[in-house]
Amino acid sequence: MAELLDRATAEEYASWFRALADPSRVQIVEYLARQGRPMSVGELVAAVGLAQSTVSQHLKILTEVRFVLVEPVGTARHYRINERCVACFPTAADVVMGRPSPPAGMSPHRAESQAFFGARAATWDTKYGDDLPAYAAAVGDAGMPTGGVVVDVGCGTGRALPALRAAVGPTGTIVGVDLTPEMLAVARERARDSRADLVLADAQQLPLADATVDAIFAAGLVMHLPDRDAGLRELARITRPGGRLVLFHPSGRAALAARKGYVLRPDDAMAEEPLRSAVEPAGWRLMTYDDPPHRFLAIATRAG
Numbered sequence: 001m002a003e004l005l006d007r008a009t010a011e012e013y014a015s016w017f018r019a020l021a022d023p024s025r026v027q028i029v030e031y032l033a034r035q036g037r038p039m040s041v042g043e044l045v046a047a048v049g050l051a052q053s054t055v056s057q058h059l060k061i062l063t064e065v066r067f068v069l070v071e072p073v074g075t076a077r078h079y080r081i082n083e084r085c086v087a088c089f090p091t092a093a094d095v096v097m098g099r100p101s102p103p104a105g106m107s108p109h110r111a112e113s114q115a116f117f118g119a120r121a122a123t124w125d126t127k128y129g130d131d132l133p134a135y136a137a138a139v140g141d142a143g144m145p146t147g148g149v150v151v152d153v154g155c156g157t158g159r160a161l162p163a164l165r166a167a168v169g170p171t172g173t174i175v176g177v178d179l180t181p182e183m184l185a186v187a188r189e190r191a192r193d194s195r196a197d198l199v200l201a202d203a204q205q206l207p208l209a210d211a212t213v214d215a216i217f218a219a220g221l222v223m224h225l226p227d228r229d230a231g232l233r234e235l236a237r238i239t240r241p242g243g244r245l246v247l248f249h250p251s252g253r254a255a256l257a258a259r260k261g262y263v264l265r266p267d268d269a270m271a272e273e274p275l276r277s278a279v280e281p282a283g284w285r286l287m288t289y290d291d292p293p294h295r296f297l298a299i300a301t302r303a304g
């Protein structure tokens, strides 16, 4: 018998459909998606012909499910379509209608991630190229073991690979893992120069044996895992006791939230206590937590 769509995915999709269960909101989303730029409430009021308070109420509902993102512009707020939803929503609609676009056996989350990052791979380095010194600094601070085996999980275009090679030295082993073929295609040149192997795989199902890795570097990955706890357990499985997990982002959480236009909640999954509560049952001990504006760096050690 065919398996039922899992409950977490069903709930997420239901929240998206609820947010669109109004013709004005459908019009606002369609207009923002077609315009493809941040717009003021005034512009949206003029386009849909409703009172400002009504448009603001609709925008509130759409931003809550993150169909629409808010950007502060001076003292005003501008609204833009969340490109990620543009990539994901058609997949959700297909899945609900029994026409899953992901290949058989692939979860909708995986297909959505691949669609989202696949569309961005070619321009990723142009857009975020200035961050490279931050990766080198983080790898330096993380104390990667000379001669060790290091896996960059969710390696993307391989921005951390040169710094990881410098850290482990000529005798170390580096593996870059990513779910998105287009990201790995861009990473190929850096991987060759850094003598790193690249593997197409899901962080939640790694093709690596138990306790074989000295350190994991994961930049911008954990928040994209559909089941963070299972992902942290899988990372622990491949890491030897005493090995380390380095979670990094080239912006602190507050700086990132301000840039992306969302409000940081105290129970945010990457806040120190929620993160500690997630990593410890998965087999890690959180040793370092650093979250200034210019970077996020958390380091955990494999217990046992």
Ligand SMILES: C[S@@+](CC[C@H](N)C(=O)[O-])C[C@H]1O[C@@H](n2cnc3c(N)ncnc32)[C@H](O)[C@@H]1O
Pocket (backbone or CB within 6 Å): 113, 114, 117, 153, 154, 155, 156, 157, 158, 159, 177, 178, 179, 180, 183, 201, 202, 203, 204, 218, 219, 220, 221, 224, 225
């Ligand atoms: C925000 S990007 C960061 C890329 C890179 N680490 C960097 O800092 O430039 C997240 C990356 O994680 C990958 N990714 C998302 N979900 C994944 C999963 N379940 N397993 C492996 N990689 C995943 C995406 O394809 C993407 O390349």
